[in-house]
Amino acid sequence: MERGLRAGWTAIAVIACGLAGCGPREAPTPAAAPATPTGTVRISGDDAIAAVLSWSLPAVELSRTEAASARQRARKALAAGDLFETADAAIPILFGLQRLQPGDAGDAALLEEARAALLAQGEDALRAGDDDLDALRAAQRRGAVLRRLWPQDPAVMAYLAQVDRAERAWDWSTRGEALLAAGNPGAPGREDEAGAYQAFAEALVLVPGSARAAQGMAAVESALIRRAEEAAQAGDFARAQAQLALAARVRHDPDTIPAALRRIDAIRGARVRWLRDQGLIALGDAGGLDVARERLAEMLRIADPRDPASVELRKRIDLVTHYGLFRPGQVFTDGMQDGSRGPELVVVPHGAFRMGSAKDDPEGDDAERPQHYVRLDRGYAMARREVTVGEFRRFVQATGYEPRASSRGHSMVYDGRSGNFVRASGIDWRSAYDGRPAREDDPVLHVTARDAEAYADWLSAQTGAHYRLPSEAEFEYALRAGGQGRYPWGDAPMPPAGSENVTGTADVSPQGRRWSNAFAGYGDGWWGPAPVGSFAPNAYGLHDLAGNVSEWVADCWHVGYRRAPATGAAWVNPGCRNRMYRGGSWASAPAQVRSAWRAFGGTDATNARIGFRVVRQL
Numbered sequence: 001m002e003r004g005l006r007a008g009w010t011a012i013a014v015i016a017c018g019l020a021g022c023g024p025r026e027a028p029t030p031a032a033a034p035a036t037p038t039g040t041v042r043i044s045g046d047d048a049i050a051a052v053l054s055w056s057l058p059a060v061e062l063s064r065t066e067a068a069s070a071r072q073r074a075r076k077a078l079a080a081g082d083l084f085e086t087a088d089a090a091i092p093i094l095f096g097l098q099r100l101q102p103g104d105a106g107d108a109a110l111l112e113e114a115r116a117a118l119l120a121q122g123e124d125a126l127r128a129g130d131d132d133l134d135a136l137r138a139a140q141r142r143g144a145v146l147r148r149l150w151p152q153d154p155a156v157m158a159y160l161a162q163v164d165r166a167e168r169a170w171d172w173s174t175r176g177e178a179l180l181a182a183g184n185p186g187a188p189g190r191e192d193e194a195g196a197y198q199a200f201a202e203a204l205v206l207v208p209g210s211a212r213a214a215q216g217m218a219a220v221e222s223a224l225i226r227r228a229e230e231a232a233q234a235g236d237f238a239r240a241q242a243q244l245a246l247a248a249r250v251r252h253d254p255d256t257i258p259a260a261l262r263r264i265d266a267i268r269g270a271r272v273r274w275l276r277d278q279g280l281i282a283l284g285d286a287g288g289l290d291v292a293r294e295r296l297a298e299m300l301r302i303a304d305p306r307d308p309a310s311v312e313l314r315k316r317i318d319l320v321t322h323y324g325l326f327r328p329g330q331v332f333t334d335g336m337q338d339g340s341r342g343p344e345l346v347v348v349p350h351g352a353f354r355m356g357s358a359k360d361d362p363e364g365d366d367a368e369r370p371q372h373y374v375r376l377d378r379g380y381a382m383a384r385r386e387v388t389v390g391e392f393r394r395f396v397q398a399t400g401y402e403p404r405a406s407s408r409g410h411s412m413v414y415d416g417r418s419g420n421f422v423r424a425s426g427i428d429w430r431s432a433y434d435g436r437p438a439r440e441d442d443p444v445l446h447v448t449a450r451d452a453e454a455y456a457d458w459l460s461a462q463t464g465a466h467y468r469l470p471s472e473a474e475f476e477y478a479l480r481a482g483g484q485g486r487y488p489w490g491d492a493p494m495p496p497a498g499s500e501n502v503t504g505t506a507d508v509s510p511q512g513r514r515w516s517n518a519f520a521g522y523g524d525g526w527w528g529p530a531p532v533g534s535f536a537p538n539a540y541g542l543h544d545l546a547g548n549v550s551e552w553v554a555d556c557w558h559v560g561y562r563r564a565p566a567t568g569a570a571w572v573n574p575g576c577r578n579r580m581y582r583g584g585s586w587a588s589a590p591a592q593v594r595s596a597w598r599a600f601g602g603t604d605a606t607n608a609r610i611g612f613r614v615v616r617q618l
Contacts, residue, residue: 284378
């Protein structure tokens with residue numbers, strides 16, 4: 001270990017000398033009254049430990065007439081465990097009796113009983129002293145008494161050696177905890193380092209069963225695992241593997257390393273899928289083939305070449321020059337493996353637009369700014385309608401997939417009695433906005449963005465095409481459908497009749513409630529989501545983008561658009577905890593129906609206002 005640490009043991013060595021003995025002393029014997037012990041243990045260095053170890057035998061002077069009552073007091077103190085601290089304690093009284101009546105066998109037996117009790121107290125304190133400094137000090141205090149009175153007793157010598165090891169183990173564990181707090185966990189196989197692992201290892205050599213040192217080793221393992229996961233989040237999977245290999249050597253726990261490996265594999269998988277999506281999006285750009293190849297090369301560096309995402313991108317790179325036979329506005333479906341058809345899609349034309357809210361929008365905020373130019377050089381196909389309960393049911397039944405709300409057992413629903421959204425048990429994708437069973441043609445609710453992506457991955461596997469969630473830019477571009485007004489229909493303060501399922505002052509709930517913040521004079525006849533496609537499509541042939549339900553998109557949450565992609569690609573950080581959703585809903589205030597409005601929810605968020613639709617890469 002490092003030289004500075006060795007130097008730090010000087011004062012401790014003096015203390016250990018005081019306990020274990022560095023020179024001959026005459027031990028008092030029970031059989032004969034010894035001379036009055038003189039002197040105290042003097043320790044240089046820390047005053048607190050010096051006070052613990054500085055003990056001298058309290059003087060007890062007795063007359064023969066007092067012997068019987070003194071013996072009675074000694075027995076009582078012995079029974080109470082009051083052994084040495086004051087002149088009324090058992091040991092000082094018994095030494096006073098020995099001086100008064102040397103050779104008394106009864107007093108010698110009582111003194112031997114007191115020595116054994118003192119050893120027992122010390123051993124009890126040692127057992128608790130692994131992670132309790134007061135207990136360790138109590139053990140040291142008793143060691144000082146035993147060293148002073150019975151230095152040559154084999155049991156005392158063995159106990160003093162235990163105390164010495166416990167003292168040093170305590171200091172090693174304390175150093176290990178400080179090194180951990182300073183960000184220096186150390187690692188197995190690096191004995192030249194002065195890290196926390198090395199300190200806890202020294203403590204365990206001294207006290208093999210030390211729970212405190214073992215807990216420290218678990219913390220070292222956790223720190224190394226955390227470094228591995230951080231490296232994986234940064235895309236450095238070679239370093240992540242190296243850190244995880246070090247963590248596996250710390251304490252050989254059968255559960256933590258496999259669990260960490262699964263988490264890192266999940267990060268790797270998310271990174272690979274993101275690279276695939278970026279490569280596929282790049283293939284839609286005029287000069288994107290080189291970018292796609294770069295993405296594929298990075299995928300092959302971190303994943304097995306047989307990974308389905310790698311295979312998919314490689315095939316698409318090979319086929320890109322022969323793909324793209326669609327036309328703007330074309331409506332089509334893809335065939336599924338079971339002979340059925342996928343969702344109805346419409347080809348959204350390529351183009352450019354100003355994304356975000358204008359500076360003069362009184363309801364805009366910094367999260368929607370700066371308004372910036374986005375160009376989508378290649379069209380994409382978007383589902384004409386939101387994904388329905390029936391469509392999602394096909395996916396769940398075909399794959400056995402368990403959506404998050406199903407596994408968790410609850411979601412947020414609308415409570416008609418209170419007019420509030422509340423958490424309710426037993427709610428999942430089969431439930432309507434108010435918790436009742438949903439209709440097959442209702443937009444699916446109570447799903448997370450990850451659930452939506454799982455559905456898109458299933459469609460990809462079924463059709464051989466690439467389905468995904470739209471990017472935030474793709475959604476706003478389709479929502480605006482060539483317009484640049486505050487609302488998807490323009491700047492008019494109210495939607496055209498029959499165009500959207502949004503809040504209106506003319507709407508009334510089944511319980512007779514009305515919206516307090518809604519489009520004045522507007523009514524669409526629905527309180528809650530309507531069956532998909534119930535309202536008129538927009539200029540691109542897409543239904544319900546501005547209302548009915550808000551919809552998950554592929555992007556992670558970012559506060560504002562500074563450094564946002566200008567290509568229409570999703571703005572994603574691997575492992576992000578908050579996902580974006582866009583578009584108004586049946587319960588949205590007018591400000592939330594604006595074209596630029598955006599919001600986010602956690603990766604596990606589900607409620608009665610958010611669904612999704614898919615896009616298909618062309």
